[in-house]
Amino acid sequence: MVRHLLPALCLALPLSCWSQTEAPMPAAAASEAAPETILLVGQRPGPGLWKVSKGDHVLWVFGMYAPLPEKMEWRSQQVEAIVAQSQEFLLPPGAHANIGFWRGLTLLPGLIGVKKNPDGATLRDILPADVYARWQPLKARYLGKDDGIERERPIFAAQTLYQAGLKQAGLTNSGAVRAKVDAIVRQHKVKTTETAIKLDIDNAARALSDFKKSALADTACFDKTLARLETDIEAMRVRANAWAKGDIAAIRQLSYPDQDSACDDAVLGADFVKNQPGWQNVKQRAQDAWLAAAERSIGSNDTSFAILGLAEILGPGGYLTALQARGYQVDSPE
Template sequence: MRPWTVLLCFALAAPAALAAPTQVPPSAATATAAPVPADVPLLAPVVVSGVVSGPGLWKVSKDGHVVWVLGTLSPLPGHIQWESREVEQVLAQARQVLPEPRIKLKADIGFFGKLFLLPSAYGARKNPDGKTLDQVMDASTYQRWLALKRKYIGDDRGIERWRPLFAAQELYRKALKANGLSNDGGVSGAVAALAKQDGVPETPVEYRVEIKHPGDALKAFKAAAPSDMECFSRTLDAIEHDLPAMTARANAWATGDLAALRGLPDSHRRDACVTAITSAGFAHQLGLDDIPAQMEVVWLAAARDALAKNDTSFAMLPMEELLSPSGYLARLKAQGYAVEAPQGLDDAPAAAGSAVAPAAAASTTH
């Protein structure tokens, strides 16, 4: 990882949630828990495991050309083996794969410059003036942090000098691992392996940000750093209270229950953390304040290009962009493209019908 990405990596990570490591067979259905009295402790939710197929695919088409889109989610159950026959069939026919959009950082700096920059990057991770977490937040919030830190991180004194933004990300990462969830359940790696096996090229979808003077960028971060207590508090909330719903979302994805997934609440923790970055003064100086809009522009252009060139293409997008009435697929629909949701989700905001993956490759195996 290039050292200046330390400032941004947490904001670019996929949304995460908590789950318990208890396992059930993959065929087990995910049920919605009935309300319980406030004084009755909640049992840890059960996490799906084993071989799962995940959700069906969205279909975007125009003039006989199609892009099949897989909605991704993070986190997912950590003990699943994702095998989608539908995706295998599509990739056997596809001419192009579009991965999830991401930021591509480029900096004008040499090898020795990187070595000297690294300590500065880690310095930016710390609170200014050597302050500790208990000195930059109220006592009640700090006590919540201490309780969760003891549970998931342990006796780490160094993290007490980190900015709340970075401390929150580390706590969240540790909590996910401890509770049996993974970043993406191995889905992205499985797609890449299938595409390589079928000889389907992957076209990165990237919003490029050039940082000509990384040292100045770090100084800008220290001088106009984000206000990160909202992100910190939302992270504590997610770990303490959002476990059942967030685990249910992961299970719903794994079992392909899109109707349940759409109805389950998100903690919006990631939104708070990304906003902390994009609204900070340094973000404007680096051209990072309009990241969401720019990434949408880049992906839509790539999708239109794939639809113009290929009979069949495959893409991956975060699930919220598929379910949202203002997401990427809704934008394509407004531009005249036909958008069909998977079976069982005919009334999705971006849907125009029920999509069924092509059967022409039904005999193909991997």
């Protein structure tokens, strides 16, 4: 679920805009999931491919998803066959901080304490009392006696707790499926096209300093992450099984508390981001860049292949819906 908006600064800011995670769907309550769901293991194909076409030119899109069973092995003969005949592979949308390797090294001393709350505050100090009361039993269940996490910013503490909860449930956000796709692309020597945008930083040292001193409006991110672990673990298992079997309809039928948007907003609305002119409207710019690359690829190639998170495909304002509005035919997998 988590991506890092400032990898070059090593800030490890959790940003989920471009992660391959569940897409929030208006549907039945997550509590309808069957209790004690047994996770599918062994080799699984995942969903079929979306077909985007104009005339004889086709872009095939594979929907990535997480969390998935830790012991599941993915293999899709359909993906392997499509990649083998493709002339181009589009990487997923995203954003990369542009500061340079050597310049980034000079910032390393300033990274000490970057995950801590300003002025030595603890979670008890900055969270509403009812939210902190919900945190304590979940922390005890998933993290044990980790006193150090009490001084971390809520957005980082939430990320650590969520990953621990997934692990206990036999689920993982690891990129095993993505790594397998990349290996197939390399095997067939398919041209790979970067679609991510580059974010310029006027003054990386000042951005780092601003981040360490400023508070984040990340209580909503923390609260909704707790809600996921309180109410949604079994539904996560159902969705993981549905993806493994290629049952997109089942994924659509399960809603859940969406912490992703709240965590994104905590990062993108922070003062240190507002002070960077090149970091505005990141989500829209990332989508626009991917759509432009997709249109170029369809126009230039008989067959192209791309991967998107299901959130980008099925969620509100989906990427393929945007292509359909521009005159492309979009066919969903059966």
